[in-house]
Amino acid sequence: MIARARKPAAKAPPKSAINPLTAKWNSEFGLPPFDKIEARHFKPALEAAFRQHKEEIEKIASNPAKPTFANTILALEKSGWQLSSIASVFWNIEGSNSTPELQEVARDMAPRFAAHETRILLDKRLFKRIADLYERRESLKLSDEDRRVLERHHLEFVRAGARLSPAEKSRVKEINARLATLVTQFMQNVLKDEQSWRLVLEDETDLAGLPSTLQESAERAAADAKVDGKGMITLARSSVEGFLTFSSRRDLREQAFEAWVKRGAHDGDTDNRQIVAEAVALRSEYARLMGFKSFAEFSLQDTMAKTPDAVDDLLQGVWRKAVKRAGEEHDALLAEARASGDNSLIMPWDWRYYAEKVRKAKFDFDESKLRPYLQLDNMIRAAFGCATRLFGLRFKERTDLPRYHPEVRVWEVLNKSGDHVGIFMGDYFARPSKRSGAWMSAFRSQHKLAKGQSPVIINVLNFAKGADGEPALLSFDDARTLFHEFGHALHGLLSDVSYPSISGTAVSRDFVELPSQLYEHWLSTPEVLEKHALHYKTGKPMPKALRNRLFAARNFNQGFATVEYTSSALVDMALYSANGNPIGDVEGFERETLKDIGMPDEIVMRHRIPHFMHIMSGYAAGYYSYLWSEVMDADAFEAFEEAGDVFHRPTAKKLYEFIYSAGNRRDPHAAYVAFRGRPPKIDGLLKKRGLAA
Incomplete structure (x- = not known):
């Protein structure tokens, strides 16, 4: 036996050298370590995740064994989890709390993501395995969900170009990489145009026509931008649309409108x-x-x-x-x-102003009279309350959990038995580092593979803050947007499927807006407004006469x-x-x-x-999808109205089973018919929009 000198024990790397994105996430519920993440961490973490996923894919593609659902489809579903986790953190933060450093990473990594995905979808070895399973699907004794996942994978590969010639595949790779770069640049240009414009309201004449709540929001925006003693209108929709609705200064309305509609259409870098x-x-x-x-x-x-x-x-x-x-x-x-x-x-730039008159x-009916009754916190509680009555969910705010910005709020979502369902985050206020608009996204999607995974869902909005010491007050459109995005959030939170690829909102584009647009309906019900539309100073409910005028x-x-x-x-x-x-x-x-x-x-x-x-x-x-889904959402809400109760439990149970929890387990048309008992009719949409003959 030959004695060998022992190597000295390897020293642990200094804490500053540890990449928090690739280290184990020890936060409760496995939340990302937001407080430790810096822009410099993303590129090396993503590159490591790309390598790991590439190795996982190579193992599946080169497997000499005959293709089975387990060694091909299930293996694909289990691959790339680290990449998905890190990518979701990056793209969510880059869209809602961006910096020049993050934007640079995005420009660099967007074509890398496209190339990585394209390489997988054009791998002829992988497609051969999937095609073999697809052709034998009738004899494989698959569950309905397994078969649906197999069919979706096959279609994804076909639509990605798996059947193309080598030369055509090469061109597809070039197209996808270039499109990724163009889309990223486009988004960043819009954000830069929004960041670079502001309308400073110098004195009382510039504030003419604005109700006190909008004046206070404008003053808060100016204070945040360190423009003391003045007001400011930005290109956040809640700011500029409110100004266009109420400002009696036609010249300033024109300035704001022109800036709003010309984003992305200026000569120069943007x-x-x-x-x-x-x-x-x-x-x-x-x-x-x-x-x-x-x-x-x-x-x-x-x-x-x-x-x-x-x-x-x-x-x-x-x-x-x-x-x-x-x-x-x-x-x-x-x-x-x-x-x-x-x-x-x-x-x-006159339409909204005179329409309000x-x-x-x-x-x-004066739209500005609604704002004192539409306090942001109360509208959040209203959205939560509807989810409780419809689906039995409870929301427990957790100020101790990590978040990527101090303004983000975090709730643990529980079912009626008190079991953990998921995490919901709300990022509600406009800021220069955030893209305009409103959206739902996921830091983590639900699935049941391995030990299972609970969802982490976020809503991002762009509401104007209230004045110092005052709450944020919403327009009715703002409140409707909050309900809309929370409908998307519920689609992610309530997901109850086995596979990541069909989880939550991973459904047909003209079906995905159904859960969100349907949820908007509950905001306008007397049951919700009576309980939650409370004056922010007196606490008194919105007067019935005002509600009636709103409905009229x-x-x-x-x-x-x-x-x-x-x-x-x-x-x-x-x-x-x-x-x-x-x-x-x-x-x-x-x-x-x-x-x-x-x-x-x-x-x-x-x-x-x-x-x-x-x-x-x-x-x-x-973009037509919103209208296509609106046909369904108007028709779907009529199911509750026909039952005589907007929280009718048997109808809500079917809504949960076939729409909100079902992900992409079945064809969307079949899912809707399973809920409603028939295909949707357009009558409800025309009635809802007041366009019925």
Whole structure:
């Protein structure tokens, strides 16, 4: 026996050298160690996770054993968990609390993510195994859920180009990498345009017309920006739309409106116009490689709508009614302007201002009178309360749990037996480091593999803060947005499926908005407003007379709202249906398309192309989805109304079973029919928007 000298024990690396993203997350519920994470940690952590996932995939693809569900599909579902965990932390923080350092990492890593995913989906060895299982699926004795997951994996690989030639696959890799770069740059440009603009309200004349609650919010925004003694309007929607609604300074309204609609359309570093043109051209090329005439045809194949013609039928049917109603609304606004001594034409920056005056005169309803009753904390409690009554959930705020920003609030979600369901985070206030808009995302999705995984879900919004010492007060649209995003959150929190790939909101794009839009309905019920719409100073409930006026005016200005939305959806479809020459001038394309559909001059698309974030990311040729889902949500809520109780337990139980907890276990149309007992009818949508004949 030969004696060998012992190596000295390896020294533990200094704490500063330990990457908190790759170390074990020891926080309660396995939450990310937000307080330890710095921008510099992401790139090495992601690179390590890419390597690990690549090794896992290689092991599956090179397995000499005959393909089985366990050694191929289940193995794929179990792979990449570390990458998914780190990536979710990065992309969530980069979108809601960004810094120049994080943006640089995003620009660097976005094409890496695309290349990594494309490499997996174009691996001919993997696809051969999946295709073998798919062809034998009838004889494999799979459960319904297992079969659904197999079919979804097969379709994903096919739509990614698994059947293409080597040369075509090579081009797909180039397209995907370039698109990832373009989308990231587009998003960052919109954020920069929003960060760079502000309207300082110097004195009382600049504040003219603004109710006290909006004045206080403007003063708080100015104070946060260290502009003392003044007010400030930003391009956060809750700030600029409130200003456009109430400011009697037409010149300032025009300034704010122009800044709002021209995001992404300025010459210079943040110009998104050529970015959009290139992205559309690349997606069109991809669709042609896949054998489709247009990207719209390709995109819609895996949706409820299936074809551009089906989408067009829905949009055109609503469009004609909306334009007619908007024309009637315009005449009323013009009459109001004339009566007040304004002989100017109604311009886009005038619409909200005069609409509010007409609404007040016609319904004795003043939107600003609602805000004192719509305190943010109470609206959060209202959203939670509905989830308790419908699904038996309880929410316990946890100030001790980690968060990525001091303003983020965290709740543990429990079921009626007191068992842990998941974690919900709320990031409610606008700030310069946050993308505009509102969204739901997940730091972790639910599944039952291995020991199972509970969800960690977040809602990100952009509400204006109240004045110092005062609570944040919402408009009714703000409160509806809160309910909408919480509906998405419930879709993630209540998920009860076995596999990560079909968890929560991983459903068809024109089905995913059903749980969110349906949840909005409960906000408007007397049961919710009576309990939670309490005056922030007196604690008294919203007077019944005010609630009645709110309900009476609910369909007011719906022509405008529907035109604003539907025009965006029609332009999106036109953009991605073009299969001829590349679109060079996207603003010219937008103008011509709006002219062709008969867009009223006084209304502007809700999202103009240079800042239309939906259609640059997950909703390309898909913005129609909100309207498609609205057909279902209006019809679905009628199920509760028909039962005579908006919290009817048997109906809520079916809603939970077939919609909120079901993920993508079954075809979305079948899921809806299982809940409702029949396909949806459009009647509810037209009634909801006040467009029924």
